[in-house]
Amino acid sequence: MKHIVSIDIGSTFTKGTLLIHKENEVLPGFKILSYRKVPTTTDHLAKGFFDILQSFCKEFNINQEDIEIYYSSSAKGGLNIVAIGIVPDLTLKIARITALSAGAKISASFSYKLSRKAIDSINTINPDIILFTGGTDGGNEEINIHNARMLEKLTIRPVVIYAGNEVISDKIQEILKDFRVIIAQNVLPEIDVMNPEDARSKIREIFLDTIIHGKGLDEISNRIGFMPDPTPFSVFEFVKSLPDSVEQIKKVIADVDLNLDPGIESITGIRSIKEYGLKNLKDNLSYDFKNFCLIDLGGATTDFYSNHKDTISDNNVIYKGLPEPIVKRTVEGDLGMRISSQAVVSTAREYIEKELFSCFKDEKEDSILDEFLAYIDKISKNPGYIVDFSGNNLKNESKENIYNKEVIFDRILASACILNAAIRHAGKYRKVYTSDKQMLVQTGKNLKKVRTIIGSGGYLSFMKDFTLTNFIDFGNVSNKNFEIDEISLLPEKIDYFRDDNYLIPIIANLSEKYPVESALLVLSNLIRV
The missing domain is CATH 1.10.10 (Arc Repressor Mutant, subunit A)
Known part of the structure; x- marks a missing residue:
C-alpha cells in the first residue's frame, strides 16, 4: 500500500488529493484519504502547491519522501499557438488537431500564403509557438518557402515547430536562422496519412520548458524532481484510456460481489463509495463509455472532448476532408463562466x-x-x-x-458556453443537389449517436440541478440548421453525468500509470442527473 498525492494547479483554484493505492486481489483501486482546495497563488504558484502537500503530510504524519507525487498545471493559461498550413481541410486541420491534443490553445490559424496582414496579426498575438505545417513529403515547396520568408519579418521570436514537407526542412531552418526552430515529423506525410504524434510530443516539451519558468513552477520542479503536465494533456490522455479501462472493470466485476471499497472514503465534502453503493457503480457501467463526450467548463475557456469512432453507413452521405481522430479536443477561448x-x-x-x-x-x-x-x-x-x-x-x-x-x-x-462549444466541436451535414437526388456532404465529426456526456469544471461539477437535457436541446439546433441547408451533428439523446467534486483533472494525472484505478475512481464518483 503506497501513498499518492495528485495536484492540479488551475487558474483560479489549486486542488489536490491524498490517496492510497490498494492492491486488491480482485481489482486494484484508490482510496481518497483527504481532499484540499485553495485559491491559486497566481504571483507564486508554488505556495498553493506546497500548502496542500504539507497539509497532507502533517494531517497523516507522512514524510514527503515517502509519497508518490503527480501534478499538472494550466495556471498560465497553457501554451498559446498559431497554426499555419496550406489547405484548410488538410494540413491546417491536422495542425489544429495536433496542437489541441497536446493541451495547447490555438489563438489563430492561417492557410495558403501568409500576407503582410497575417504577419501583423501574429505580432499582435505574440504566441509561444508557431506550428508551421504544409505539403506532403516531396509535395508543395513554394508556399512553405514563401511562408518562412514572411515569418522572418516578424518582430517577435516565438518557437517555430516545422512539421511540414520534410524535403525542405533544412531550407526552412536556414531562412529562420534567427528563430528557435524545432523540426518534427510531417503531420501529413502522405495525403491520407495523419502523423500528429511527433509534433504533439514537441509541443509538450516546449510547454514544459516554457511554462516551468513562470511564477514559481520552476521551484516546484526543482524540489519535486520533475515538471508538470499541461492539465488538458492529462485530461486528453484520460479520455483516451477510459473505454479500455471500463471494459477491464466490467469483466472483473460482472459476477463479483463488490466488497472492494474502490475509491472514495467518507471525508468532508466527498461522498463515500459506500453511500453510492454497488448499485450506483454498476448502473454507471451499464452506460456507453466507449463513445462519450466530456465538457470541462471553466472560467476562461470551455474544453470539449470526444472519444468516438465515426463511421459512415449512409450511401447518401459523402465525407469531405481528412477523417476525424477518434479522440478529439477543442478549446474555446471566448466561452467561459467568468473571465470570458x-x-x-x-x-x-x-x-x-x-x-x-x-x-x-x-x-x-x-x-x-x-x-x-x-x-x-x-x-x-x-x-x-x-x-x-x-x-x-x-x-x-x-x-x-x-x-x-x-x-x-x-x-x-x-448553457450558452456548452451549446456553442458543442456546435464548434461537432461536424456538419450540408445539403447538395445532384441531377437526380439530394446528397449530404459531411465535414467534421458525427456525434448524433453519442449518448454519454460528462460535465466537469467548477460550475458543472457543483451545480447539482443543472442537466443538459433540461436546459439545452441539441436536436432543436440541428433541426433549425437543417432549414438553412446545414445540420449540426450533435447528440440526439443524452445520458448526462456530473463529475461530482470536480475530481477528473486531479485523477487524470494518474491515468497514464494507473488507468484502471483512475477509471474506477471516476466512475464511482459520477452522478447521473
Whole structure:
C-alpha cells in the first residue's frame, strides 16, 4: 500500500488529493484519504502547491519522501499557438488537431500564403509557438518557402515547430536562422496519412520548458524532481484510456460481489463509495463509455472532448476532408463562466436574449437585459465571484430577487458556453443537389449517436440541478440548421453525468500509470442527473 498525492494547479483554484493505492486481489483501486482546495497563488504558484502537500503530510504524519507525487498545471493559461498550413481541410486541420491534443490553445490559424496582414496579426498575438505545417513529403515547396520568408519579418521570436514537407526542412531552418526552430515529423506525410504524434510530443516539451519558468513552477520542479503536465494533456490522455479501462472493470466485476471499497472514503465534502453503493457503480457501467463526450467548463475557456469512432453507413452521405481522430479536443477561448463572460455575450447574444426573455416573461425585456449585462460586468471584473446559494451574501430580504436572478443568469451563461462549444466541436451535414437526388456532404465529426456526456469544471461539477437535457436541446439546433441547408451533428439523446467534486483533472494525472484505478475512481464518483 503506497501513498499518492495528485495536484492540479488551475487558474483560479489549486486542488489536490491524498490517496492510497490498494492492491486488491480482485481489482486494484484508490482510496481518497483527504481532499484540499485553495485559491491559486497566481504571483507564486508554488505556495498553493506546497500548502496542500504539507497539509497532507502533517494531517497523516507522512514524510514527503515517502509519497508518490503527480501534478499538472494550466495556471498560465497553457501554451498559446498559431497554426499555419496550406489547405484548410488538410494540413491546417491536422495542425489544429495536433496542437489541441497536446493541451495547447490555438489563438489563430492561417492557410495558403501568409500576407503582410497575417504577419501583423501574429505580432499582435505574440504566441509561444508557431506550428508551421504544409505539403506532403516531396509535395508543395513554394508556399512553405514563401511562408518562412514572411515569418522572418516578424518582430517577435516565438518557437517555430516545422512539421511540414520534410524535403525542405533544412531550407526552412536556414531562412529562420534567427528563430528557435524545432523540426518534427510531417503531420501529413502522405495525403491520407495523419502523423500528429511527433509534433504533439514537441509541443509538450516546449510547454514544459516554457511554462516551468513562470511564477514559481520552476521551484516546484526543482524540489519535486520533475515538471508538470499541461492539465488538458492529462485530461486528453484520460479520455483516451477510459473505454479500455471500463471494459477491464466490467469483466472483473460482472459476477463479483463488490466488497472492494474502490475509491472514495467518507471525508468532508466527498461522498463515500459506500453511500453510492454497488448499485450506483454498476448502473454507471451499464452506460456507453466507449463513445462519450466530456465538457470541462471553466472560467476562461470551455474544453470539449470526444472519444468516438465515426463511421459512415449512409450511401447518401459523402465525407469531405481528412477523417476525424477518434479522440478529439477543442478549446474555446471566448466561452467561459467568468473571465470570458463578456465574450460569451458577444458570441451568443441571440441565444442569451431568447433564454432571458423566456425565463423572465413578467419583466420588461430591456430591464432584464440590463440586469444581466450588469451581472456580466461584475463577474468579469471579479472572476472569483460565486453565487451564495445559502443567501448569506444578501444584506436584506429585498435582495432575494437579485440572488435568484443570479442563479438563472449563471445557468443561461453556462448553457450558452456548452451549446456553442458543442456546435464548434461537432461536424456538419450540408445539403447538395445532384441531377437526380439530394446528397449530404459531411465535414467534421458525427456525434448524433453519442449518448454519454460528462460535465466537469467548477460550475458543472457543483451545480447539482443543472442537466443538459433540461436546459439545452441539441436536436432543436440541428433541426433549425437543417432549414438553412446545414445540420449540426450533435447528440440526439443524452445520458448526462456530473463529475461530482470536480475530481477528473486531479485523477487524470494518474491515468497514464494507473488507468484502471483512475477509471474506477471516476466512475464511482459520477452522478447521473
